[in-house]
Amino acid sequence: MAASQTSLEEFYGREIILADRELVETGADQILKDADTEDIAFLVVGDVFGATTHTDLVIRARELGIKVEAIHNASVMNAVGACGLQLYQFGQTVSLVFFTDSWKPDSFYNKIMENRKIGLHTLLLLDIKVKEQSIENMARGRLIYEPPRYMDIATAASQLLEIEEIRNEQAYTPDTPCVAVSRLGSPTQTFKAGTLKELSQYDSGEPLHSLVMLGRQVHDLELEYLYQYVDNKEEFKKFVEKDQEFFKPPPYVPPEEDELNWEYSD
Amino acid sequence: MAASQTSLEEFYGREIILADRELVETGADQILKDADTEDIAFLVVGDVFGATTHTDLVIRARELGIKVEAIHNASVMNAVGACGLQLYQFGQTVSLVFFTDSWKPDSFYNKIMENRKIGLHTLLLLDIKVKEQSIENMARGRLIYEPPRYMDIATAASQLLEIEEIRNEQAYTPDTPCVAVSRLGSPTQTFKAGTLKELSQYDSGEPLHSLVMLGRQVHDLELEYLYQYVDNKEEFKKFVEKDQEFFKPPPYVPPEEDELNWEYSD
Numbered sequence: 172m173a174a175s176q177t178s179l180e181e182f183y184g185r186e187i188i189l190a191d192r193e194l195v196e197t198g199a200d201q202i203l204k205d206a207d208t209e210d211i212a213f214l215v216v217g218d219v220f221g222a223t224t225h226t227d228l229v230i231r232a233r234e235l236g237i238k239v240e241a242i243h244n245a246s247v248m249n250a251v252g253a254c255g256l257q258l259y260q261f262g263q264t265v266s267l268v269f270f271t272d273s274w275k276p277d278s279f280y281n282k283i284m285e286n287r288k289i290g291l292h293t294l295l296l297l298d299i300k301v302k303e304q305s306i307e308n309m310a311r312g313r314l315i316y317e318p319p320r321y322m323d324i325a326t327a328a329s330q331l332l333e334i335e336e337i338r339n340e341q342a343y344t345p346d347t348p349c350v351a352v353s354r355l356g357s358p359t360q361t362f363k364a365g366t367l368k369e370l371s372q373y374d375s376g377e378p379l380h381s382l383v384m385l386g387r388q389v390h391d392l393e394l395e396y397l398y399q400y401v402d403n404k405e406e407f408k409k410f411v412e413k414d415q416e417f418f419k420p421p422p423y424v425p426p427e428e429d430e431l432n433w434e435y436s437d
Numbered sequence: 438m439a440a441s442q443t444s445l446e447e448f449y450g451r452e453i454i455l456a457d458r459e460l461v462e463t464g465a466d467q468i469l470k471d472a473d474t475e476d477i478a479f480l481v482v483g484d485v486f487g488a489t490t491h492t493d494l495v496i497r498a499r500e501l502g503i504k505v506e507a508i509h510n511a512s513v514m515n516a517v518g519a520c521g522l523q524l525y526q527f528g529q530t531v532s533l534v535f536f537t538d539s540w541k542p543d544s545f546y547n548k549i550m551e552n553r554k555i556g557l558h559t560l561l562l563l564d565i566k567v568k569e570q571s572i573e574n575m576a577r578g579r580l581i582y583e584p585p586r587y588m589d590i591a592t593a594a595s596q597l598l599e600i601e602e603i604r605n606e607q608a609y610t611p612d613t614p615c616v617a618v619s620r621l622g623s624p625t626q627t628f629k630a631g632t633l634k635e636l637s638q639y640d641s642g643e644p645l646h647s648l649v650m651l652g653r654q655v656h657d658l659e660l661e662y663l664y665q666y667v668d669n670k671e672e673f674k675k676f677v678e679k680d681q682e683f684f685k686p687p688p689y690v691p692p693e694e695d696e697l698n699w700e701y702s703d
Binding site: 218219220221223226227229230233241243244245246248249250252253255257258259260261262263264265266285289291356392395396399 | 484485486487489492493495496499507509510511512514515516518519521523524525526527528529530531532551555557622658661662665
């Protein structure tokens with residue numbers, strides 16, 4: 172995503188056709204044309220199978236008898252380990268889309284709740300709006316695109332807090348510890364750990380960004396790594412400890428004598 | 438892992454020192470020696486942060502003021518998407534170790550249960566025993582290593598079934614649909630979908646292998662992709678449908694009139 176079309180063409184020594192979302196979603200026939208006899212490469216950002224559209228493209232190719240070979244790449248789903256949280260401690264990944272005045276989809280809320288109930292971290296992927304039309308232009312059939320928009324950390328954290336305020340089921344709170352992940356894998360990669368409330372005021376700079384919400388199962392080694400990215404180590408530790416009380420399994424209470432022998436009581 | 442030391446040395450034009458588990462776990466000082474003034478690269482299989490030992494190495498380097506840069510790579514945690522199941526539908530990843538007569542650790546069971554209760558797929562990483570000593574050789578202090586062992590799909594499935602038979606809490610059953618993932622990312626990569634019981638008799642060939650256990654939330658597109666790897670499409674579909682009944686949320690029942698108006702009742 173950081174490389175220009177020209178530099179990619181120089182690197183590969185071949186012409187490159189930009190495949191935007193429209194082409195990938197509706198132009199599968201065009202992409203697969205002649206791919207049974209010629210070598211056609213389909214370059215993607217991140218991992219090949221990160222998007223259902225790509226899986227769909229493979230299915231179509233196989234139906235046409237076109238041989239497909241995938242060369243895997245790092246993606247945010249595994250590179251996020253760079254923040255110091257262990258990948259096997261992550262639950263399902265969720266997506267956060269830009270709210271509008273009338274549209275505030277909150278399906279992520281239940282998913283975060285599910286992850287947090289079993290103590291797992293949640294990777295939140297933040298909305299990217301590229302080549303989007305305004306409703307007016309779409310209605311008038313004008314192919315004029317809005318400038319690209321990338322959700323930043325402050326917006327993501329604010330939207331999360333807005334939904335918690337409405338639902339109030341404490342899937343998370345303003346004090347829940349999170350990690351802001353900015354420009355992952357690039358030379359200006361930055362991490363910032365803090366509470367959700369703190370991050371709602373964080374200036375995360377240039378895109379792209381992701382957010383990780385911590386789960387209860389955070390290990391000492393993970394925490395030690397995160398301390399590099401906090402303003403105040405002691406304070407952050409307190410928030411982590413406080414957060415660990417959420418969804419904590421109840422302490423073990425040994426059964427009463429008569430409960431153990433209930434089969435024999437009358 | 439597929440490349441030889443010589444071919445890697447030719448590729449990089451530099452001498453390569455093999456860092457086995459022993460060196461990485463106990464020889465951090467040796468690896469980090471002079472790394473503050475010289476360029477030292479630490480090559481890993483899969484993603485850099487897939488192992489806690491690597492995270493630990495970064496922490497030690499930073500404590501010594503050594504600048505660290507990570508170049509991300511694909512790992513099983515994201516490349517597994519090649520089987521057709523969507524990465525955002527995966528829960529926590531679990532590990533399965535070789536059972537012995539007296540040692541059958543089953544901590545994976547609760548984790549699979551947690552994933553399956555919320556409908557998610559589970560990636561199971563299978564044990565690799567390389568440069569392991571026998572108990573006798575270890576006791577006698579002899580550095581003689583056993584031949585390497587890699588858990589295959591049949592062993593993994595059998596161990597899973599053995600634990601289910603003991604615990605009998607139906608985190609999964611012999612009929613639970615799974616996907617065998619063999620030699621992921623290599624030219625002989627193979628997938629096989631079937632029930633756990635079927636896979637306990639599956640010959641998965643050369644290592645490495647992983648196993649994916651399906652969750653209830655399987656999408657039609659995912660299922661369509663898996664059909665490529667099943668013996669009998671209709672039968673597999675039936676097992677998937679049967680499995681979807683496990684941990685299914687109870688059907689919605691509209692509240693009784695008087696429950697809705699409880700605030701006004703006396």
